[in-house]
Amino acid sequence: MERGLGLIRLLSMERTSTRAGWVVELQPQSFEEFYRRSWSDVYRPLALTLRDPDLACESTDEAMARAFKHWRSVRAASNPTGWVYRVALNWAIDRKRKRRKEILRTPPERGVWMPQVVDVDLFEQLSSLSVSQRAVVVLRVLHDWSEADTAEALGVPVGTVKSRLNRALSALARRMSDDD
Amino acid sequence: MTIDERLRTELQMEDSALPDLMGSLDGTLRRGRRLRRRSIATVALGSVIVAVAVIGIVGFSLPRLPDTQVHTMAGEAPGGTVELVGVSFSYSNRLHDSPEVLAGRAAPEPLFDTSILGTEIPLVEDFEAVDLGDLNGPTATGPMLYGGSVAETPVFVFQGAMGPLEEFLDLLEDGHHDGSLCFVGLEAHCLRPGERISIGMGGTGGGPDGVPWEWSFDGLVGEDVAVVSVIVNEVAAVWQRPVSGLFSLPFAGVPGDSVSLVLYTPDGQPSVGYLPTKLPD
Numbered sequence: 001m002e003r004g005l006g007l008i009r010l011l012s013m014e015r016t017s018t019r020a021g022w023v024v025e026l027q028p029q030s031f032e033e034f035y036r037r038s039w040s041d042v043y044r045p046l047a048l049t050l051r052d053p054d055l056a057c058e059s060t061d062e063a064m065a066r067a068f069k070h071w072r073s074v075r076a077a078s079n080p081t082g083w084v085y086r087v088a089l090n091w092a093i094d095r096k097r098k099r100r101k102e103i104l105r106t107p108p109e110r111g112v113w114m115p116q117v118v119d120v121d122l123f124e125q126l127s128s129l130s131v132s133q134r135a136v137v138v139l140r141v142l143h144d145w146s147e148a149d150t151a152e153a154l155g156v157p158v159g160t161v162k163s164r165l166n167r168a169l170s171a172l173a174r175r176m177s178d179d180d
Numbered sequence: 181m182t183i184d185e186r187l188r189t190e191l192q193m194e195d196s197a198l199p200d201l202m203g204s205l206d207g208t209l210r211r212g213r214r215l216r217r218r219s220i221a222t223v224a225l226g227s228v229i230v231a232v233a234v235i236g237i238v239g240f241s242l243p244r245l246p247d248t249q250v251h252t253m254a255g256e257a258p259g260g261t262v263e264l265v266g267v268s269f270s271y272s273n274r275l276h277d278s279p280e281v282l283a284g285r286a287a288p289e290p291l292f293d294t295s296i297l298g299t300e301i302p303l304v305e306d307f308e309a310v311d312l313g314d315l316n317g318p319t320a321t322g323p324m325l326y327g328g329s330v331a332e333t334p335v336f337v338f339q340g341a342m343g344p345l346e347e348f349l350d351l352l353e354d355g356h357h358d359g360s361l362c363f364v365g366l367e368a369h370c371l372r373p374g375e376r377i378s379i380g381m382g383g384t385g386g387g388p389d390g391v392p393w394e395w396s397f398d399g400l401v402g403e404d405v406a407v408v409s410v411i412v413n414e415v416a417a418v419w420q421r422p423v424s425g426l427f428s429l430p431f432a433g434v435p436g437d438s439v440s441l442v443l444y445t446p447d448g449q450p451s452v453g454y455l456p457t458k459l460p461d
Contacts (some may be wrong), residue, residue, distance in 0.1 A: 019285060031209075031272055032205060035203075035205050035208065036205070039202070040202050043201065043203070044195060044198060046200070047198050048191060048194055048195060053198055054201070056201075057203060059200040061203040061204065061207065061208050061211070062202055062211070064203060064208045064212075065208045065209075065211035065212040066212070067212075068208060068211075068213075069212050070214030071343065086233060115193070115194050115198070119190055122186060122187070122190045123190065123194070126187075126190065126191075133200030135186065137191075138191060141187050141188050141191060142187075142188060142192065153281050159297060169184070169187075171185055172183060172187070173183050176183070179417040
């Protein structure tokens, strides 16, 4: 097969595969540029959601590697950062599940992250939320992501984002009123 | 102060207390290249040693092959057959001498109308996609057969110091992916002696903008097979001509989709099928 023919076929594959839905048009942004600009935008909300900065760092890098693998598709997405966040969150949850099994055999080496906070009670209440609820709270309340972006990043409908946030806020309000 | 305001203040404090960790771009690029590789394995007949189609190997460094070398050597070596763990492959030319890298031979030309099979996803001879200097995996113990590249993912088959297919997959998952989902739900099927077909997915969590994840059928089939075709939910989706029986056919799918693989002889007879299966969650 001639080299030129191979190239033509590859380009043809990209174009025709768009119909199949797994490759979309190229966008100009380089992966390196995206990585430098977006790494922290994934790591920080993830660290607060997971309550584990080290795991957040690790999972952000893993998700970035997968973004690199699928870069043609990811860079054409409307919210590549949200895509990376979702992959990182899923990967981290998977790791946490595995780690729980390991903890049954050996004690964990990593301590619980405990930052300086204004309100210890509120920190504990936030920690008591499920990861999915905390993810919505962090993205919507702290980072002001739109409902649509949050829904896309978490892979859930917008209605689910609203209901998770409402339930989380209601639970927090209820617990804090109980404490008062 | 409202609950929202208290929350925001609290989260801002937590955020400011986060350690300023930074990822490694170089490490991410290396990891990403490894993820791009695709693997296929075939079990040795009556043996624990396998021939593996892949991608790359640490400590097994080959120079990138310039096109001129490929074509010059094609004229010098008429091709032949190579035996990998009991499976014979024909090759069209010898691309490199030490270690040997062989170019696979295209499947027989289909003599029927392939337009009914959906989109062709060809294996292309694209050595630009082959980064042999960043390989990570088993060490080849014999010649490497290069099938081609699919979307810049090179597909090789070679004999390596590996265990049986299942063990190899465990190794890949645990050793390279730490239990994550690179090959989640993978199933391996033997259709005829010497043939192996597997199905796997490339990631976790869903694709961007609702685009399904890329799955793939990979495998080795008889060199009499002219076309392999993937059917998704009873609709022909994609097809490919194997190279020396080697194929790697990506397709789009979501969990729950019914997929099957059909192999066609040159005259269009479906020779062997992979029974419909549901893509796992």
